[in-house]
Amino acid sequence: MTYKLLFSVITLFIFTGCIDDWSPSVVENVQGMKPIYVTPDDATTIVSGSPQEIQYLGKIYYKSPYIYAIEKNRGIHIINNTDPKAPQKVSFIKVAGIGDMAIKGNYMYVDNMSDLVTLNIGDIDNIKEVSRIEDAYTDGQDHAPLGYVGYFECPDPEKGLVVGWIEGLIAKPDCYTR
Secondary structure (H helix, E strand, C coil), X not given: CHHHHHHHHHHHHHHHHCCXXXXXXXXXXXXXXXXXXXXXXXXXXXXXXXXXXXCCEEEEEEECCEEEEEECCXXXXXXXXXXXCCCEEEEEEECCCCXXXXXXXXXXXXXXXCXXXXXXXXXXXXXXXXXXXXXXXXXXXXXXXXCCCEEEXXXXXXXXXXXXXXXXXXXXXXXXXX
């Protein structure tokens, strides 16, 4: 008798453990993460342009007299800090998929999707790409939002390369991370 009860309890635990309470077919509209896409050409094109508003400030690096501030996945804000009481935005370097940078002398090293790129910043008004090591990082594509738990919109390769994620309303999501 006790074996039948034990068997029943174990069976109950096994079957209830398999129930998917997050099944996408059950969810209609939900807050989650949506991929940010760029075209393959835009992914590896690094250009310096006019200053832009800072949306999500990331890592900051100081090399007199400039502050270099990463905007994750978008690029680098350059700010002249000659007068610390009145810093002036100088320009914005568009670098798709950037997450980190380092500076040594007149060279800035940045991650650009899966590539490691060296930029000459000796002339702040004329920043140039010096070298590129392709596929220096094993996977420059975010197939799922890193460290995120919840629903997200599955990446669609037809729309381009994923450079980041943004929160938004998703209709009938197909993807979920735990």
